[in-house]
Structures are given as structure tokens and as C-alpha cells.
Amino acid sequence: MYSKVQMKVRWRSAGWLLILLACPAVAQEEGARALWDTQFLRQRPPAKKAIAAPPKAPTVVPATLPAPVPLVADNFSDRLLGFTMWRLRPSLTADEPGARILMHSERDKEWTPERISVGTALTESQFVRFSIESARPGYLYVIDREQYEDGSVGEPFLIFPTTKTRGGDNRVAPGIVVELPAWDDKPNYMWLKRSRADHVGELLTILVASQPLPGIAIGPEPLPLEAAQLAGWEATWGAKVERLDAAAPGKAYTAVEQAAGTGRRPLTQSDPLPHTLYRVEGKTGDPLLVKVPLKILR
Secondary structure (H helix, E strand, O other), rough: OOOOOHHHHHHHHOOOOOOOOOOOOOOOHHHHEEEEEHHHHHHHOOOOOOOOOOOOOOOOOOOOOEEEOOOOOOHHHHEEEEEEEEEEOOOOOOOOHHEEEEEEOOOOEEEEEEEEEEOOOOOOOOEEEEEEEEOOEEEEEEEEEEEEEOOOOOEEEEEEEEOOOOOHHEEOOOEEEEEOOOOOOOOOEEEOOEEEEEEEEEEEEEEEEEOOOOOOOOOOOOEEOOHHHHHHHHHHOOOOEEEEEEOOOOOOOOOOHHHHHOOOOOOOOOOOOOOOEEEOOOOOOOOEEEEEEEEEEO
């Protein structure tokens, strides 16, 4: 387990450390995926004319969002959360030029994100990113904990929102994508590193609430949370979660997805879906609460 000092140093030097915990897997059923896809897409804005590929060095702009409104009825389609895990690999000629990452620390080598399934074991020092999209308007929170071999977890840290990403704006809406790290973060990728021998994975808890969570004062660095506070949220809002993945991982990042990830436009009904969809049961008005697994290859 990291000490608080070690955590601060790691976040400042590595930029990001990813946390996630296992969610129950669901058999891949074509009919269910088609239904979930349709319901998720219907929440997005309709497609408009095609846009040109974004520039090679994108500029992040604030997302333009309506203020979320209180939920008045439970609904199958708005209880879906999209999550995509991206593994970075050296860019190929066929990859879209506008969807590549230039790493100055790698002698200006270009890398392309490609989709991988949640739960794919990653090697230490593997470069990764992830993106989140909600089927309902609200406020997004992402909490990070290490996971150990005996099933215990480390201290929770709120890694989103911070004032370094989107200026602290954590509002979300259908079609609005939050990417972590942000494209203007330095570095704009994460990598995995064990803190101790029995460190086997990361635990990411994702919350989408209809109103801002009280008592959260964000700053430029990840915010330490009380374990009891997180346990209370999980006890109050935890509900059954089902998961469906796209059939084939390995699809490369597109210029349209990068445009959405940098805030220049929302994803529309004709644009790519998230790789993984989670359906969350629960009471009307309760936040969506999802836990996603990330494993470190031994």
C-alpha cells in the first residue's frame, strides 16, 4: 500500500494511476447487446453532417452542457454507463492521423489507442487510457483504490474531478465523453506499477449522481477520501450491475472519438459505442455506481 506521501509523489510524477474492481461478468448475448446499444444510442443527440478529422495536436475545450435536472422516473435506457479501456500501441500507417498520441518522452514516437476488454491483464509499464460516457445527465466521480491478493483494498482517492481536468467541471450528459487522463494532461496516458508484491490490480469506482455530492472540495491533486464515506455510498447506492462487451476488442481509436474526448463535439447516434456497457438497477433518483476491474499481469 502506498503511504500518503508516496501516493502524492506517484500522482505528480506519473500523472495518473488507474484503479478498478471487479464487476460481475455477463454472458455475451447478441439480443441483449443489440437492445442495450439501441437504448444507449437513443440518449445521444442525432447525427449531423460529418466533421473533418481533428488536428494532430488537439486543443481541449470546455464541454457545453445543459444543467442536469432531477430524475423523476426510473428508465431502462438512462441506467446505462459506457466504459472503454484503451491500450496504447505504436501507430500504424492505417491508423487515422488525427487519433494518435505524440509522446515526447519516446523521441516523438506516435502511439494509437486501441480498445481492450475490461479485465484484460496488463503488464507493468503498459500505457493505458480510459473513457466514460453516461446515458443520463449528472455529475461524474471516479474513485481509485489498489487491490491486493487477499482481497483487501488500499485507501480511496478521488481522481476525477480535479481542477486539472476540464477545469474541475464534472458534468456529463449523453454523448459527452470524459477521458482520463485528459488530452492536455502531462502525461496524457497512465501506466501500471506495483506498490508491493501482493498488489494484483486496481479498483475504480464510478459514480454518476443527479446532483453534486456534498462535502467534496476538489483541488489540483487527487483527493483522499475516508474509507467509511465510500463504504456508506456503496451501501446506500450499490445495486445489481450487469455488463455486456462489444464482440471484438482491438478496434483503433478514431478521429471522431478524439474530437469528443477533447470536447469539440458530442458523440452522436451514428458514432462508435463504448466498448463495455453496464446496466445498473436501483431506486429512482439514486446515483449509478459501477465498479470496473483492472488486473496487473503476474
